Amino acid sequence: MNEKPFRVVLVGCGGISRTWLRATAVFPDLAYVGLVDLDVAQAERLRAEFGLEGVAVGTNLADMLRQTNANIVFDCTVPEAHAAVTQTALAHGCHVLGEKPLADTMANAQAMVAAAQASGQLYAVIQNRRYLDDIVRFRALVQSGELGQLTTLNADFYLGPHFGGFREAMDHVLLLDMAIHTFDQARYISGANPVAVYCHEWNPAGSWYAHGAAAVAIFEMSNGVIFTYRGSWCAEGLNTSWECDWRAVGTGGTAVWDGGSTLHAEKPAGRDSFIRPVQPIALPPLQKLPHSGHAGVIADFLAALHGEPAPQTTCTDNIYSLAMVHAAIESAKNGRRVLIEEVIGQHNSLPITVY
Numbered sequence: 001m002n003e004k005p006f007r008v009v010l011v012g013c014g015g016i017s018r019t020w021l022r023a024t025a026v027f028p029d030l031a032y033v034g035l036v037d038l039d040v041a042q043a044e045r046l047r048a049e050f051g052l053e054g055v056a057v058g059t060n061l062a063d064m065l066r067q068t069n070a071n072i073v074f075d076c077t078v079p080e081a082h083a084a085v086t087q088t089a090l091a092h093g094c095h096v097l098g099e100k101p102l103a104d105t106m107a108n109a110q111a112m113v114a115a116a117q118a119s120g121q122l123y124a125v126i127q128n129r130r131y132l133d134d135i136v137r138f139r140a141l142v143q144s145g146e147l148g149q150l151t152t153l154n155a156d157f158y159l160g161p162h163f164g165g166f167r168e169a170m171d172h173v174l175l176l177d178m179a180i181h182t183f184d185q186a187r188y189i190s191g192a193n194p195v196a197v198y199c200h201e202w203n204p205a206g207s208w209y210a211h212g213a214a215a216v217a218i219f220e221m222s223n224g225v226i227f228t229y230r231g232s233w234c235a236e237g238l239n240t241s242w243e244c245d246w247r248a249v250g251t252g253g254t255a256v257w258d259g260g261s262t263l264h265a266e267k268p269a270g271r272d273s274f275i276r277p278v279q280p281i282a283l284p285p286l287q288k289l290p291h292s293g294h295a296g297v298i299a300d301f302l303a304a305l306h307g308e309p310a311p312q313t314t315c316t317d318n319i320y321s322l323a324m325v326h327a328a329i330e331s332a333k334n335g336r337r338v339l340i341e342e343v344i345g346q347h348n349s350l351p352i353t354v355y
Protein backbone atom coordinates (compact mmCIF):
# COMPACT_ATOMS: atom_id res chain seq x y z
CA MET A 1 0.00 0.00 0.00
CA ASN A 2 1.31 3.43 -0.92
CA GLU A 3 1.78 5.75 2.09
CA LYS A 4 2.11 9.14 0.37
CA PRO A 5 -0.44 11.71 1.68
CA PHE A 6 -2.23 11.96 -1.66
CA ARG A 7 -3.09 8.55 -3.17
CA VAL A 8 -4.91 8.95 -6.45
CA VAL A 9 -7.12 6.83 -8.65
CA LEU A 10 -7.44 8.42 -12.08
CA VAL A 11 -10.61 7.50 -14.02
CA GLY A 12 -10.88 8.01 -17.78
CA CYS A 13 -7.56 7.28 -19.48
CA GLY A 14 -8.17 9.14 -22.75
CA GLY A 15 -6.74 12.30 -24.30
CA ILE A 16 -6.80 14.74 -21.37
CA SER A 17 -5.52 12.24 -18.78
CA ARG A 18 -2.04 12.70 -20.26
CA THR A 19 -2.15 16.41 -19.37
CA TRP A 20 -3.00 15.47 -15.77
CA LEU A 21 -0.20 12.92 -15.51
CA ARG A 22 2.34 15.42 -16.87
CA ALA A 23 0.99 18.18 -14.57
CA THR A 24 1.16 16.07 -11.41
CA ALA A 25 4.77 14.98 -11.96
CA VAL A 26 5.85 18.06 -9.94
CA PHE A 27 3.91 17.16 -6.76
CA PRO A 28 6.07 14.80 -4.67
CA ASP A 29 3.29 14.17 -2.10
CA LEU A 30 1.10 12.55 -4.76
CA ALA A 31 1.18 8.97 -6.02
CA TYR A 32 -1.11 7.13 -8.41
CA VAL A 33 -2.49 3.89 -6.98
CA GLY A 34 -5.01 3.00 -9.71
CA LEU A 35 -6.05 3.75 -13.29
CA VAL A 36 -9.63 3.01 -14.41
CA ASP A 37 -11.22 3.05 -17.85
CA LEU A 38 -14.22 1.24 -19.33
CA ASP A 39 -11.69 0.09 -21.93
CA VAL A 40 -8.92 -1.54 -19.88
CA ALA A 41 -6.51 -1.31 -22.83
CA GLN A 42 -6.64 2.49 -22.46
CA ALA A 43 -5.61 2.21 -18.80
CA GLU A 44 -2.84 -0.27 -19.62
CA ARG A 45 -1.54 1.99 -22.38
CA LEU A 46 -1.44 4.98 -20.03
CA ARG A 47 0.33 2.97 -17.32
CA ALA A 48 3.02 1.87 -19.79
CA GLU A 49 3.39 5.35 -21.32
CA PHE A 50 4.04 6.99 -17.93
CA GLY A 51 6.10 4.17 -16.41
CA LEU A 52 3.52 3.47 -13.68
CA GLU A 53 4.40 -0.21 -13.28
CA GLY A 54 2.81 -1.55 -10.08
CA VAL A 55 -0.22 0.75 -10.34
CA ALA A 56 -3.48 -1.24 -10.50
CA VAL A 57 -5.65 -1.03 -13.62
CA GLY A 58 -9.34 -1.86 -13.92
CA THR A 59 -12.69 -1.07 -15.46
CA ASN A 60 -14.77 -0.40 -12.34
CA LEU A 61 -14.13 2.58 -10.02
CA ALA A 62 -15.92 1.17 -6.96
CA ASP A 63 -13.90 -2.07 -7.17
CA MET A 64 -10.68 -0.09 -7.57
CA LEU A 65 -11.47 2.06 -4.52
CA ARG A 66 -12.16 -1.07 -2.46
CA GLN A 67 -8.85 -2.67 -3.46
CA THR A 68 -6.59 0.42 -3.01
CA ASN A 69 -6.14 2.94 -0.18
CA ALA A 70 -6.90 5.90 -2.45
CA ASN A 71 -8.08 9.16 -0.87
CA ILE A 72 -8.40 11.20 -4.09
CA VAL A 73 -10.13 10.53 -7.42
CA PHE A 74 -9.18 12.45 -10.56
CA ASP A 75 -12.12 12.29 -12.99
CA CYS A 76 -11.02 12.54 -16.64
CA THR A 77 -14.07 10.78 -18.09
CA VAL A 78 -16.53 12.16 -20.65
CA PRO A 79 -19.13 14.69 -19.35
CA GLU A 80 -22.02 12.16 -19.07
CA ALA A 81 -19.95 10.01 -16.70
CA HIS A 82 -18.92 12.82 -14.29
CA ALA A 83 -21.98 12.46 -12.01
CA ALA A 84 -21.61 8.70 -11.45
CA VAL A 85 -17.82 8.90 -11.03
CA THR A 86 -17.98 11.79 -8.54
CA GLN A 87 -20.77 10.26 -6.47
CA THR A 88 -19.02 6.87 -6.33
CA ALA A 89 -15.75 8.52 -5.29
CA LEU A 90 -17.40 10.65 -2.58
CA ALA A 91 -19.29 7.61 -1.27
CA HIS A 92 -15.93 5.84 -0.83
CA GLY A 93 -14.55 8.74 1.24
CA CYS A 94 -12.43 10.29 -1.52
CA HIS A 95 -11.92 13.94 -2.42
CA VAL A 96 -12.57 14.58 -6.12
CA LEU A 97 -11.02 16.84 -8.72
CA GLY A 98 -12.86 16.46 -12.01
CA GLU A 99 -12.61 17.68 -15.56
CA LYS A 100 -14.90 20.39 -16.82
CA PRO A 101 -17.81 20.60 -17.34
CA LEU A 102 -18.90 19.86 -13.75
CA ALA A 103 -21.83 17.82 -15.16
CA ASP A 104 -23.82 17.21 -18.32
CA THR A 105 -27.07 18.47 -16.72
CA MET A 106 -27.97 20.89 -13.92
CA ALA A 107 -29.88 18.12 -12.12
CA ASN A 108 -26.72 16.01 -12.04
CA ALA A 109 -24.66 19.04 -10.99
CA GLN A 110 -26.99 19.77 -8.08
CA ALA A 111 -26.90 16.13 -6.94
CA MET A 112 -23.09 16.14 -7.10
CA VAL A 113 -22.76 19.41 -5.14
CA ALA A 114 -25.24 18.14 -2.54
CA ALA A 115 -23.30 14.86 -2.23
CA ALA A 116 -20.02 16.76 -1.75
CA GLN A 117 -21.56 19.04 0.88
CA ALA A 118 -23.10 16.09 2.74
CA SER A 119 -19.81 14.15 2.67
CA GLY A 120 -17.61 17.00 3.92
CA GLN A 121 -15.07 16.05 1.24
CA LEU A 122 -13.70 18.45 -1.33
CA TYR A 123 -15.02 18.40 -4.86
CA ALA A 124 -13.55 20.89 -7.33
CA VAL A 125 -13.45 21.25 -11.10
CA ILE A 126 -10.59 21.87 -13.51
CA GLN A 127 -10.92 25.32 -15.06
CA ASN A 128 -7.33 25.56 -16.21
CA ARG A 129 -7.81 28.79 -18.17
CA ARG A 130 -7.95 30.78 -14.90
CA TYR A 131 -4.41 29.68 -14.14
CA LEU A 132 -2.46 31.48 -16.86
CA ASP A 133 -0.06 34.38 -16.23
CA ASP A 134 -1.73 36.50 -18.93
CA ILE A 135 -5.33 36.16 -17.70
CA VAL A 136 -4.19 36.99 -14.17
CA ARG A 137 -2.63 40.20 -15.55
CA PHE A 138 -5.73 41.07 -17.62
CA ARG A 139 -7.97 40.52 -14.62
CA ALA A 140 -5.64 42.60 -12.42
CA LEU A 141 -5.95 45.46 -14.92
CA VAL A 142 -9.76 45.21 -15.06
CA GLN A 143 -10.02 44.99 -11.28
CA SER A 144 -7.49 47.81 -10.66
CA GLY A 145 -9.97 50.56 -11.55
CA GLU A 146 -7.66 51.92 -14.30
CA LEU A 147 -10.54 51.42 -16.79
CA GLY A 148 -12.98 53.06 -14.38
CA GLN A 149 -16.05 50.98 -13.57
CA LEU A 150 -16.31 47.93 -15.85
CA THR A 151 -19.46 48.12 -18.01
CA THR A 152 -18.89 45.70 -20.90
CA LEU A 153 -16.96 42.51 -21.50
CA ASN A 154 -16.79 40.83 -24.95
CA ALA A 155 -15.25 37.48 -25.86
CA ASP A 156 -14.77 36.10 -29.39
CA PHE A 157 -13.88 32.46 -30.02
CA TYR A 158 -13.29 31.24 -33.59
CA LEU A 159 -11.49 27.94 -34.13
CA GLY A 160 -11.95 24.91 -36.41
CA PRO A 161 -10.57 21.81 -34.65
CA HIS A 162 -11.29 18.35 -36.08
CA PHE A 163 -11.47 16.25 -32.90
CA GLY A 164 -13.40 13.19 -34.03
CA GLY A 165 -14.72 11.25 -31.01
CA PHE A 166 -17.53 12.23 -28.63
CA ARG A 167 -17.52 15.95 -29.46
CA GLU A 168 -18.60 15.47 -33.07
CA ALA A 169 -21.62 13.44 -31.92
CA MET A 170 -22.83 15.38 -28.85
CA ASP A 171 -25.57 18.03 -28.59
CA HIS A 172 -24.66 21.66 -27.75
CA VAL A 173 -21.01 20.87 -28.37
CA LEU A 174 -19.68 24.44 -28.26
CA LEU A 175 -21.69 25.60 -25.26
CA LEU A 176 -21.26 22.46 -23.18
CA ASP A 177 -17.74 21.36 -24.00
CA MET A 178 -15.92 24.65 -24.71
CA ALA A 179 -17.88 27.77 -23.72
CA ILE A 180 -17.77 26.61 -20.10
CA HIS A 181 -14.11 27.77 -20.15
CA THR A 182 -14.99 31.20 -21.55
CA PHE A 183 -17.98 31.72 -19.27
CA ASP A 184 -15.86 30.78 -16.27
CA GLN A 185 -13.15 33.18 -17.48
CA ALA A 186 -15.78 35.94 -17.73
CA ARG A 187 -16.77 35.42 -14.10
CA TYR A 188 -13.12 35.44 -13.09
CA ILE A 189 -12.27 38.61 -15.06
CA SER A 190 -15.40 40.59 -14.14
CA GLY A 191 -15.56 39.42 -10.51
CA ALA A 192 -19.31 39.00 -11.03
CA ASN A 193 -21.85 36.24 -11.17
CA PRO A 194 -24.40 35.74 -13.95
CA VAL A 195 -27.99 36.97 -13.62
CA ALA A 196 -29.64 36.28 -17.01
CA VAL A 197 -28.83 35.29 -20.59
CA TYR A 198 -30.22 35.47 -24.09
CA CYS A 199 -28.59 33.01 -26.49
CA HIS A 200 -28.85 31.89 -30.10
CA GLU A 201 -27.20 28.58 -30.98
CA TRP A 202 -26.89 27.00 -34.41
CA ASN A 203 -24.91 24.52 -36.50
CA PRO A 204 -23.47 26.47 -39.45
CA ALA A 205 -23.54 25.09 -42.99
CA GLY A 206 -20.46 22.95 -43.51
CA SER A 207 -20.14 22.11 -39.79
CA TRP A 208 -18.55 18.71 -39.14
CA TYR A 209 -20.29 18.51 -35.74
CA ALA A 210 -23.75 16.94 -35.23
CA HIS A 211 -25.16 19.87 -33.23
CA GLY A 212 -24.56 23.40 -31.96
CA ALA A 213 -21.08 24.27 -33.20
CA ALA A 214 -21.78 28.04 -33.02
CA ALA A 215 -23.46 30.35 -30.51
CA VAL A 216 -23.92 34.02 -29.63
CA ALA A 217 -24.92 34.92 -26.07
CA ILE A 218 -25.61 38.09 -24.09
CA PHE A 219 -25.23 37.77 -20.30
CA GLU A 220 -26.33 40.28 -17.66
CA MET A 221 -23.92 40.02 -14.73
CA SER A 222 -24.55 40.77 -11.05
CA ASN A 223 -22.52 44.01 -11.09
CA GLY A 224 -24.43 45.40 -14.10
CA VAL A 225 -21.72 44.35 -16.57
CA ILE A 226 -22.95 43.03 -19.93
CA PHE A 227 -20.85 40.08 -21.11
CA THR A 228 -21.23 39.06 -24.75
CA TYR A 229 -19.92 35.85 -26.30
CA ARG A 230 -19.57 34.99 -29.98
CA GLY A 231 -18.16 31.57 -30.73
CA SER A 232 -17.72 28.91 -33.39
CA TRP A 233 -15.91 25.58 -33.42
CA CYS A 234 -16.19 25.24 -37.20
CA ALA A 235 -14.48 28.49 -38.26
CA GLU A 236 -11.29 27.88 -40.22
CA GLY A 237 -8.82 30.70 -40.82
CA LEU A 238 -7.93 33.82 -38.80
CA ASN A 239 -8.39 31.83 -35.61
CA THR A 240 -8.57 33.36 -32.17
CA SER A 241 -6.67 31.77 -29.30
CA TRP A 242 -8.35 29.05 -27.22
CA GLU A 243 -8.54 31.66 -24.45
CA CYS A 244 -10.56 34.03 -26.77
CA ASP A 245 -10.10 37.61 -27.96
CA TRP A 246 -11.35 39.90 -25.19
CA ARG A 247 -12.43 43.54 -24.91
CA ALA A 248 -13.15 45.16 -21.54
CA VAL A 249 -14.80 48.59 -21.58
CA GLY A 250 -15.00 50.73 -18.47
CA THR A 251 -16.24 54.23 -17.70
CA GLY A 252 -12.63 55.45 -17.93
CA GLY A 253 -11.02 53.39 -20.72
CA THR A 254 -10.77 50.17 -22.72
CA ALA A 255 -8.48 47.12 -22.74
CA VAL A 256 -8.08 44.38 -25.34
CA TRP A 257 -6.42 41.03 -24.69
CA ASP A 258 -5.80 38.33 -27.33
CA GLY A 259 -5.85 35.49 -24.82
CA GLY A 260 -2.05 35.26 -25.13
CA SER A 261 0.71 37.73 -24.43
CA THR A 262 -0.80 40.81 -26.15
CA LEU A 263 -2.60 43.24 -23.85
CA HIS A 264 -3.28 46.91 -24.69
CA ALA A 265 -5.24 49.51 -22.76
CA GLU A 266 -6.09 53.14 -23.46
CA LYS A 267 -7.94 55.95 -21.71
CA PRO A 268 -8.95 59.49 -22.75
CA ALA A 269 -6.14 62.05 -22.58
CA GLY A 270 -8.27 65.21 -22.90
CA ARG A 271 -11.87 66.41 -22.65
CA ASP A 272 -12.50 68.83 -25.49
CA SER A 273 -12.82 67.08 -28.87
CA PHE A 274 -15.46 64.99 -30.67
CA ILE A 275 -13.43 61.78 -30.42
CA ARG A 276 -11.12 62.44 -27.54
CA PRO A 277 -7.39 61.80 -27.80
CA VAL A 278 -6.22 58.73 -25.92
CA GLN A 279 -3.15 57.69 -23.98
CA PRO A 280 -1.92 54.24 -23.05
CA ILE A 281 -2.73 52.85 -19.62
CA ALA A 282 0.27 51.41 -17.78
CA LEU A 283 -0.18 47.63 -17.50
CA PRO A 284 0.25 45.60 -14.33
CA PRO A 285 3.44 43.52 -14.34
CA LEU A 286 3.22 40.01 -15.79
CA GLN A 287 3.85 37.71 -12.86
CA LYS A 288 4.83 34.09 -13.20
CA LEU A 289 2.43 31.76 -11.41
CA PRO A 290 4.09 28.98 -9.41
CA HIS A 291 1.97 26.46 -11.36
CA SER A 292 -0.09 27.12 -14.46
CA GLY A 293 -2.92 25.42 -16.36
CA HIS A 294 -3.96 22.05 -14.92
CA ALA A 295 -1.06 22.12 -12.45
CA GLY A 296 -2.36 25.42 -11.05
CA VAL A 297 -5.79 23.99 -10.24
CA ILE A 298 -4.27 20.78 -8.88
CA ALA A 299 -1.86 22.78 -6.65
CA ASP A 300 -4.77 24.76 -5.13
CA PHE A 301 -6.78 21.54 -4.67
CA LEU A 302 -3.91 19.82 -2.83
CA ALA A 303 -3.22 22.98 -0.77
CA ALA A 304 -6.87 22.98 0.37
CA LEU A 305 -6.41 19.37 1.55
CA HIS A 306 -3.42 20.66 3.55
CA GLY A 307 -5.73 23.20 5.26
CA GLU A 308 -5.52 26.18 2.87
CA PRO A 309 -8.79 27.84 1.69
CA ALA A 310 -11.04 26.03 -0.80
CA PRO A 311 -9.83 26.32 -4.40
CA GLN A 312 -11.37 28.97 -6.70
CA THR A 313 -13.09 26.21 -8.66
CA THR A 314 -14.71 24.40 -5.75
CA CYS A 315 -18.05 22.88 -6.82
CA THR A 316 -20.27 25.33 -4.90
CA ASP A 317 -18.71 28.16 -6.91
CA ASN A 318 -18.17 26.39 -10.22
CA ILE A 319 -21.85 25.51 -10.49
CA TYR A 320 -22.41 29.19 -11.43
CA SER A 321 -20.19 28.77 -14.52
CA LEU A 322 -22.08 25.60 -15.44
CA ALA A 323 -25.37 27.46 -14.87
CA MET A 324 -24.29 29.97 -17.53
CA VAL A 325 -23.95 27.09 -20.00
CA HIS A 326 -27.29 25.50 -19.15
CA ALA A 327 -29.15 28.81 -19.05
CA ALA A 328 -27.69 29.62 -22.50
CA ILE A 329 -28.84 26.23 -23.80
CA GLU A 330 -32.31 26.78 -22.31
CA SER A 331 -32.50 30.23 -23.91
CA ALA A 332 -31.40 28.90 -27.29
CA LYS A 333 -34.02 26.13 -27.14
CA ASN A 334 -36.89 28.43 -26.19
CA GLY A 335 -35.88 31.73 -27.79
CA ARG A 336 -36.25 33.73 -24.57
CA ARG A 337 -34.19 35.45 -21.87
CA VAL A 338 -33.46 32.95 -19.08
CA LEU A 339 -32.71 33.86 -15.48
CA ILE A 340 -29.77 31.99 -13.97
CA GLU A 341 -31.86 31.27 -10.87
CA GLU A 342 -34.27 29.30 -13.09
CA VAL A 343 -31.56 26.72 -13.83
CA ILE A 344 -29.64 26.81 -10.56
CA GLY A 345 -32.89 26.14 -8.65
CA GLN A 346 -32.46 24.97 -5.10
CA HIS A 347 -28.81 26.02 -5.03
CA ASN A 348 -29.45 29.72 -5.58
CA SER A 349 -28.49 30.29 -1.95
CA LEU A 350 -25.01 28.84 -2.43
CA PRO A 351 -22.18 31.09 -1.29
CA ILE A 352 -20.88 33.35 -4.05
CA THR A 353 -17.14 33.83 -4.33
CA VAL A 354 -15.90 37.37 -4.84
CA TYR A 355 -12.42 37.19 -6.32
Ligand SMILES: NC(=O)c1ccc[n+]([C@@H]2O[C@H](COP(=O)([O-])OP(=O)(O)OC[C@H]3O[C@@H](n4cnc5c(N)ncnc54)[C@H](O)[C@@H]3O)[C@@H](O)[C@H]2O)c1
Residues within 6 Å of the ligand: 011, 012, 013, 014, 015, 016, 017, 036, 037, 038, 039, 042, 059, 076, 077, 078, 079, 081, 085, 099, 100, 101, 126, 128, 165, 166, 177
Ligand atom coordinates in the same frame (compact mmCIF):
# COMPACT_ATOMS: atom_id res chain seq x y z
N1 LIG B 1 -9.58 21.27 -19.31
C1 LIG B 1 -9.32 21.14 -20.61
O1 LIG B 1 -8.68 21.99 -21.21
C2 LIG B 1 -9.86 19.94 -21.32
C3 LIG B 1 -9.35 19.59 -22.58
C4 LIG B 1 -9.86 18.42 -23.19
C5 LIG B 1 -10.84 17.67 -22.56
N2 LIG B 1 -11.35 18.07 -21.37
C6 LIG B 1 -12.43 17.32 -20.69
O2 LIG B 1 -11.90 16.07 -20.26
C7 LIG B 1 -12.91 15.06 -20.32
C8 LIG B 1 -12.41 13.89 -21.17
O3 LIG B 1 -12.08 14.37 -22.45
P1 LIG B 1 -11.05 13.57 -23.39
O4 LIG B 1 -10.78 14.45 -24.54
O5 LIG B 1 -9.91 13.03 -22.60
O6 LIG B 1 -12.00 12.34 -23.85
P2 LIG B 1 -11.55 10.90 -24.39
O7 LIG B 1 -12.73 10.36 -25.10
O8 LIG B 1 -10.24 11.00 -25.09
O9 LIG B 1 -11.28 10.06 -23.03
C9 LIG B 1 -12.30 9.75 -22.12
C10 LIG B 1 -12.00 8.38 -21.54
O10 LIG B 1 -12.94 8.14 -20.49
C11 LIG B 1 -13.34 6.78 -20.56
N3 LIG B 1 -14.62 6.65 -19.87
C12 LIG B 1 -15.83 7.13 -20.26
N4 LIG B 1 -16.77 6.86 -19.33
C13 LIG B 1 -16.14 6.20 -18.33
C14 LIG B 1 -16.56 5.65 -17.10
N5 LIG B 1 -17.83 5.73 -16.69
N6 LIG B 1 -15.65 5.02 -16.32
C15 LIG B 1 -14.35 4.94 -16.72
N7 LIG B 1 -13.89 5.44 -17.88
C16 LIG B 1 -14.77 6.06 -18.68
C17 LIG B 1 -13.39 6.47 -22.05
O11 LIG B 1 -13.30 5.09 -22.29
C18 LIG B 1 -12.16 7.24 -22.54
O12 LIG B 1 -10.97 6.44 -22.52
C19 LIG B 1 -14.18 15.76 -20.85
O13 LIG B 1 -14.99 16.17 -19.78
C20 LIG B 1 -13.61 16.99 -21.58
O14 LIG B 1 -14.52 18.07 -21.63
C21 LIG B 1 -10.86 19.18 -20.74
